[in-house]
Amino acid sequence: xxxxxxxxxxxxxxxxxxxxxxxxxxxxxxxxxxxxxxxxxxxxxxxxxxxxxxxxxxxxxxxxxxxxxxxxxxxxxxxxxxxxxxxxxxxxxxxxxxxxxxxxxxxxxxxxxxxxxxxxxxxxxxxxxxxxxxxxxxxxxxxxxxxxxxxxxxxxxxxxxxxxxxxxxxxxxxxxxxxxxxxxxxxxxxxxxxxxxxxxxxxxxxxxxxxxxxxxxxxxxxxxxxxxxxxxxxxxxxxxxxxxxxxxxxxxxxxxxxxxxxxxxxxxxxxxxxxxxxxxxxxxxxxxxxxxxx
Amino acid sequence: xxxxxxxxxxxxxxxxxxxxxxxxxxxxxxxxxxxxxxxxxxxxxxxxxxxxxxxxxxxxxxxxxxxxxxxxxxxxxxxxxxxxxxxxxxxxxxxxxxxxxxxxxxxxxxxxxxxxxxxxxxxxxxxxxxxxxxxxxxxxxxxxxxxxxxxxxxxxxxxxxxxxxxxxxxxxxxxxxxxxxxxxxxxxxxxxxxxxxxxxxxxxxxxxx
Numbered sequence: 015x016x017x018x019x020x021x022x023x024x025x026x027x028x029x030x031x032x033x034x035x036x037x038x039x040x041x042x043x044x045x046x047x048x049x050x051x052x053x054x055x056x057x058x059x060x061x062x063x064x065x066x067x068x069x070x071x072x073x074x075x076x077x078x079x080x081x082x083x084x085x086x087x088x089x090x091x092x093x094x095x096x097x098x099x100x101x102x103x104x105x106x107x108x109x110x111x112x113x114x115x116x117x118x119x120x121x122x123x124x125x126x127x128x129x130x131x132x133x134x135x136x137x138x139x140x141x142x143x144x145x146x147x148x149x150x151x152x153x154x155x156x157x158x159x160x161x162x163x164x165x166x167x168x169x170x171x172x173x174x175x176x177x178x179x180x181x182x183x184x185x186x187x188x189x190x191x192x193x194x195x196x197x198x199x200x201x202x203x204x205x206x207x208x209x210x211x212x213x214x215x216x217x218x219x220x221x222x223x224x225x226x227x228x229x230x231x232x233x234x235x236x237x238x239x240x241x242x243x244x245x246x247x248x249x250x251x252x253x254x255x256x257x258x259x260x261x262x263x264x265x266x267x268x269x270x271x272x273x274x275x276x277x278x279x280x281x282x283x284x285x286x287x288x289x290x291x292x293x294x295x296x297x298x299x300x301x302x303x304x305x306x307x308x
Numbered sequence: 309x310x311x312x313x314x315x316x317x318x319x320x321x322x323x324x325x326x327x328x329x330x331x332x333x334x335x336x337x338x339x340x341x342x343x344x345x346x347x348x349x350x351x352x353x354x355x356x357x358x359x360x361x362x363x364x365x366x367x368x369x370x371x372x373x374x375x376x377x378x379x380x381x382x383x384x385x386x387x388x389x390x391x392x393x394x395x396x397x398x399x400x401x402x403x404x405x406x407x408x409x410x411x412x413x414x415x416x417x418x419x420x421x422x423x424x425x426x427x428x429x430x431x432x433x434x435x436x437x438x439x440x441x442x443x444x445x446x447x448x449x450x451x452x453x454x455x456x457x458x459x460x461x462x463x464x465x466x467x468x469x470x471x472x473x474x475x476x477x478x479x480x481x482x483x484x485x486x487x488x489x490x491x492x493x494x495x496x497x498x499x500x501x502x503x504x505x506x507x508x509x510x511x512x513x514x515x516x517x
Contacts, residue, residue: 174403182411
């Protein structure tokens with residue numbers, strides 16, 4: 015235990031713990047968006063798109079990471095029109111991935127930059143978290159929460175059925191565009207901040223577990239954040255206690271939590287639903303009866 | 309307030325297949341028209357085209373004399389026309405009945421209608437846990453909320469297909485009383501009897517009976 019406390023007193027470990035907590039509050043919501051849009055391959059796609067952006071940045075003498083994030087944002091916006099087709103987005107992620115890696119390798123070859131060096135720029139580690147990384151993670155978390163809580167009703171309709179959303183007055187196109195850009199940039203930045211393996215543990219795994227627990231988009235998001243915080247805290251603590259790399263330990267803990275959610279019976283979900291409340295009841299308003307009672 | 313609906317040489321295609329073939333139909337303000345016809349005759353596609361959910365290869369649809377081309381105009385059209393769809397996509401996340409009722413534009417009216425359609429106690433139930441009949445009643449309640457919110461017309465696509473006989477009568481009576489223009493796709497006799505006029509579609513073409 016003394017060794018655990020000694021580790022926690024190290025500034026790098028403290029920054030990592032803070033980074034994981036911030037990520038646990040924001041990135042699971044990105045995971046909910048990813049599952050809702052059926053784009054689980056987005057992590058692989060954005061990794062390669064970011065690499066293409068880095069390659070272009072190195073070729074043009076610009077900040078490679080900024081170019082990588084810009085490429086992710088452009089790619090997210092670029093695939094938005096494909097969402098009109100029923101299988102458009104999942105297919106687009108595969109296309110994007112193969113297209114981007116080929117283009118990145120070509121650009122790297124033309125620019126004469128070592129591909130491994132470019133990959134290293136992209137590859138982060140939670141133990142190497144810097145203060146600027148915490149600021150970026152914090153900003154991402156704020157953007158994701160604003161997007162969700164400001165437009166949660168519209169998002170619930172959009173993620174359920176695009177046509178229902180359209181016929182309910184939701185600006186489905188712009189909202190989907192915003193969603194894809196935020197997901198793409200969040201994934202691109204997270205890979206740099208936490209490493210590729212951890213991105214799945216911070217995004218998709220809590221969302222998958224939450225889908226087994228929640229009965230509405232709101233309750234799924236709340237459960238995803240709870241699972242994210244519990245998984246990250248427990249995973250990081252276990253990694254420090256057994257003195258092993260946090261990435262794989264965090265993934266295993268988050269994966270175990272997700273697996274456990276599959277054991278909860280359907281009937282028990284009502285009782286644990288954070289959005290649970292009694293039926294609103296009340297008297298029908300006069301306006302509500304006017305249309306069809308006269 | 310009601311709105312006249314005009315379909316002028318509307319043509320819709322799925323690839324090379326012409327689903328709706330130069331359909332002309334005038335529906336007067338406040339008139340209730342039933343669309344009948346065999347499966348695949350183009351009824352649903354015609355309604356979807358009027359809502360901008362299916363592209364038209366040719367022709368125009370006006371509601372209250374207004375056509376729709378830009379995104380803003382389509383948004384106005386969809387506010388103007390309440391919609392009861394034939395079926396829903398399954399959805400990756402659950403949508404609650406209350407959330408669906410709220411989306412029609414007048415939550416209180418939709419909830420009041422839901423109670424009178426015997427689905428008032430299902431507010432916290434996800435849609436995927438409802439029976440087909442319950443789902444249709446919930447969509448009808450939502451549409452009634454939309455009418456209270458200002459929609460001037462209602463498009464309903466087989467709104468009684470999953471209902472029992474009493475339910476079919478109940479919904480037919482309900483729609484007959486609606487003081488807006490109604491175009492309803494239906495094979496249900498109670499429903500077609502309650503309408504002012506019946507139009508039949510066959511192989512994408514329209515004939516008025």
